[in-house]
Each structure stands twice: as structure tokens, then as C-alpha cells.
Amino acid sequence: MIEFQDISKVYQGKTGEIHALRHVNLKIGDGEIYGIIGLSGAGKSTLLSMINGLEFPSEGAVLVNGKNICGMSFSELQKIRRNIGMIFQEFNLLNSKTVRHNISLPLIIAGEDKAIIRERVNKLLKFVGLTDKAEQFPDQLSGGQKQRVGIARALVTNPSILLSDEATSALDPDTMEAILDLLKRINKELGITIVMVTHQIRAVQKICNKVAVMQSGKVIEEGEVFQVFSDPQQEITKDFVRTVVPDVITPTVCRQIRMESKGNYEILRLKFTGSNALGDLIYQINTKFLLKTRILHATVTELDEQTLGILILQISGAPEQIAEVEEYVRASGVQCEEVKCQYGF
Numbered sequence: 248m249i250e251f252q253d254i255s256k257v258y259q260g261k262t263g264e265i266h267a268l269r270h271v272n273l274k275i276g277d278g279e280i281y282g283i284i285g286l287s288g289a290g291k292s293t294l295l296s297m298i299n300g301l302e303f304p305s306e307g308a309v310l311v312n313g314k315n316i317c318g319m320s321f322s323e324l325q326k327i328r329r330n331i332g333m334i335f336q337e338f339n340l341l342n343s344k345t346v347r348h349n350i351s352l353p354l355i356i357a358g359e360d361k362a363i364i365r366e367r368v369n370k371l372l373k374f375v376g377l378t379d380k381a382e383q384f385p386d387q388l389s390g391g392q393k394q395r396v397g398i399a400r401a402l403v404t405n406p407s408i409l410l411s412d413e414a415t416s417a418l419d420p421d422t423m424e425a426i427l428d429l430l431k432r433i434n435k436e437l438g439i440t441i442v443m444v445t446h447q448i449r450a451v452q453k454i455c456n457k458v459a460v461m462q463s464g465k466v467i468e469e470g471e472v473f474q475v476f477s478d479p480q481q482e483i484t485k486d487f488v489r490t491v492v493p494d495v496i497t498p499t500v501c502r503q504i505r506m507e508s509k510g511n512y513e514i515l516r517l518k519f520t521g522s523n524a525l526g527d528l529i530y531q532i533n534t535k536f537l538l539k540t541r542i543l544h545a546t547v548t549e550l551d552e553q554t555l556g557i558l559i560l561q562i563s564g565a566p567e568q569i570a571e572v573e574e575y576v577r578a579s580g581v582q583c584e585e586v587k588c589q590y591g592f
């Protein structure tokens with residue numbers, strides 16, 4: 248368990264104080280893949296680097312497995328750090344050393360026996376799919392392969408926590424997907440807790456089960472990925488989520504509706520979750536109310552092994568009939584809200 252208790256961090260900048268973190272409270276449970284997302288400067292890296300004592304808070308406490316990182320002796324901190332691996336956007340590899348040597352480094356520093364190092368590194372090379380690259384140098388590898396080396400090095404001390412600071416941000420989309428798959432395997436097969444800082448909502452969508460959204464040093468929204476993605480509260484969260492789970496009709500469809508529509512109509516956005524996601528509500532509406540319904544937008548998204556369906560319907564009819572439909576939809580346990588036909592609603 249990682250616990251941030253009322254963390255604030257103030258840096259002394261050239262032009263005055265910079266409040267990088269403001270009263271952050273967060274709990275990260277064992278076995279989770281926890282995403283921390285936010286725009287540049289939100290305080291994500293500062294928060295992450297407090298877990299392994301690369302930074303210390305100005306106020307508050309950081310507990311890792313019940314122990315406060317602040318005020319620890321150097322040797323206690325070293326012990327904790329051996330239990331926490333870290334990966335970075337820039338890989339941070341030594342270009343003059345082979346892949347094998349780079350991965351071995353934390354164990355060489357710890358004075359581990361050579362035969363043990365060799366065995367451990369061979370296992371990890373296999374795990375990350377780089378056995379044939381062991382004697383090559385980082386310059387001879389692609390970005391994705393370099394990140395695999397970084398991941399193997401982070402795992403070589405057998406940690407129970409892996410910290411990832413924008414580890415997929417410099418990679419092309421296919422390579423990003425492959426590295427995310429690898430991180431998911433690390434969590435599932437090795438039981439390692441992962442804390443992942445990113446500005447890529449796709450990364451959170453694909454592998455995280457929990458997410459915190461940061462803005463200006465604060466956590467402004469937090470919870471289960473499925474919950475946050477299916478019902479985002481803050482504007483910035485809505486903007487992030489919309490890029491992977493579109494929930495608006497396109498400008499062209501909007502224009503068409505405005506040009507052609509006669510009579511009364513409403514546009515409703517329905518959100519289906521859980522067992523409702525693949526239900527037959529549209530059929531029910533059509534047979535029960537005998538109104539004209541038209542699908543303007545539909546998506547089905549997989550989130551943390553659950554399904555979220557979003558449907559935007561145009562329903563034509565008398566206002567009181569449409570109100571009845573809305574009531575019926577809500578009574579079926581489906582989120583329903585009216586949306587306006589204008590670009591950017």
C-alpha cells in the first residue's frame with residue numbers, strides 16, 4: 248500500500264515559490280495499476296518521485312507499506328528503493344554498456360554474486376523478449392526495445408512496486424500498445440503494483456484499474472477507471488476521456504439535423520454499463536412508444552474488463568411522449584441526458 252497524506256511541495260524558483268503539489272491525498276492498493284494523468288506541469292512526476300524518495304514533500308507524509316519515507320535513514324531508504332523499480336520516457340540506459348550489463352547494473356551495485364546475476368538477467372531477457380539482444384548496445388535497438396531493457400533493469404531486484412514516468416510517451420502507437428501489454432503482464436504474472444504517470448489517456452484506458460486526474464498540483468478527480476470514464480465530472484477529465492471514448496455527434500451530422508428537421512425532437516445521450524451494455528433497450532423503446540428514433544452515434548468500449556456503451560439518439564414526437572421515453576430509459580438503469588445539437592456540446 249502506498250499512501251500520500253496531505254502532501255504539499257513548494258519549490259523555490261527564480262521568480263518565487265512554485266507550488267508543485269497542494270494537499271494531495273491518495274491511496275494506492277497492492278496489485279493495482281494506478282494511472283496518474285494530467286497536463287504538463289500538473290505535478291505528476293513530483294508526486295511519483297516521492298514514492299521512492301527522489302523528492303520529499305514540504306508538508307505531509309508518504310507511507311510505503313506503512314513506513315514513512317520522510318525522515319528515513321539512508322540505509323532504510325536504500326532498502327525501500329530496492330523494492331521499487333522505475334522506468335522513464337528517456338530510458339536512461341548506458342550507451343557504452345551492453346544490454347546485459349545495463350540490466351545487471353542494480354545487482355552489480357548491490358554486490359550480488361555473478362552467477363546469480365547471470366541467471367536472473369537471462370530470465371528477465373526472456374520475459375521481455377530480448378534474449379537475442381543481450382550482447383548488443385542500446386544504440387543498436389529501437390525505442391520499444393530500449394524500453395524493454397529499461398523495464399528488465401527495473402525488475403532485476405525483484406521489486407514489488409514499479410513506477411513508470413511517461414514510459415510510453417516517446418513511442419509510436421503500435422510500440423506503445425506492445426509496451427502497455429508488457430506492463431499488464433508484469434502486473435498479472437509477477438503481481439507487481441504499477442504506478443503510471445502519463446498524459447496519454449489511451450494508456451490509462453488500456454491497462455489501469457484506478458486513475459487520478461491532476462491539475463495545478465491537485466488531484467481533481469479519482470477512482471475506478473470504469474467509474475471515472477463512464478461518468479467523468481471535471482471538464483479536463485471529460486476532455487481526456489472524450490479522445491478515447493467519443494460521446495458527441497459530429498459537426499456534419501449536427502448540420503444535417505438542423506437543416507432537415509421538422510417538428511419536435513430531442514437528442515438523448517444514453518450510457519449503458521454492466522449488464523445493460525448489450526441489452527435490447529432500443530427495441531423496447533421502438534415497440535413500446537411507436538416514436539421515430541434515429542441513431543446518431545454509437546460506441547462500445549472495453550474498460551478494465553467491463554463494457555461501456557454510448558448511444559446518441561434523435562427521438563421525434565410530442566414533448567410529453569419524449570419525456571415518457573426518458574423516464575422509461577432511466578427506470579431501466581441507463582444514464583440518460585438531453586444534449587443540444589451544436590458543435591462542441
Ligand SMILES: Nc1ncnc2c1ncn2[C@@H]1O[C@H](COP(=O)(O)OP(=O)(O)OP(=O)(O)O)[C@@H](O)[C@H]1O
Pocket residue numbers: 258259260265266267285286287288289290291292293294446
Ligand atoms: N526541481 C524543480 N525546481 C523547481 N520547480 C520544479 C522542479 N521540479 C518541478 N518543478 C515545477 O513543479 C511543477 C510540477 O512539475 P512536474 O514535473 O511534477 O509536472 P508534470 O505533471 O510531471 O509535467 P510533465 O507532464 O511536463 O512531465 C511545474 O511547475 C514544474 O516547473
Ligand SMILES: [Mg+2]
Pocket residue numbers: 291292293
Ligand atoms: Mg513529468
